Amino acid sequence: MPEVDIHIGGRVFQVACQAGEEHFLRAAASLLDAEAQLLVTQMGRLPESRMLLMAGLMLADKTAALEDELRLLRQKLAELEARATPAPVRIEVPVIPPQVAQTLAEIAARAEALAERVEMEPTA
Secondary structure: OOEEEEEEOOEEEEEEOOOOOHHHHHHHHHHHHHHHHHHHHHHOOOOHHHHHHHHHHHHHHHHHHHHHHHHHHHHHHHHHHHOOOOOOOOOOOOOOOHHHHHHHHHHHHHHHHHHHHHHHOOOO
C-alpha cells in the first residue's frame, strides 16, 4: 500500500492509499489545502485539528451547495423531459391554380410569336 506525502495548511502528512489511487488522494488533499491556506491567511496559525476541522467544514459547505444546485438542475431537466413534445406545425403552401400556368403558357407563346415576327421584319 503506497504512502503519499500531502501538504495541508503548510504541514506535511503521510497518508496510505490503495495502489493507483495516489492521484485522487493528491487531488483531494489539494482541495483541502486550498481551504486550509485560506484559514491560515485569515486567522494565522491554528492547531492542526482545528485547521483540518474548519477546512473540512468549508469543503463540506461547498459540496452541500453544489449538491443542492445539482438536485435543482436534475429536477429542472426531469421537468423539461416530461413535457409533451409539441405537435409538428403544419404549414400549407397554396397551390398555384391551373389557370395561372395556362395563362403563363399563353403569354410565353405570344412572346415567341412576337419574337419571330421581329426577326422576320427587315431592318432599316
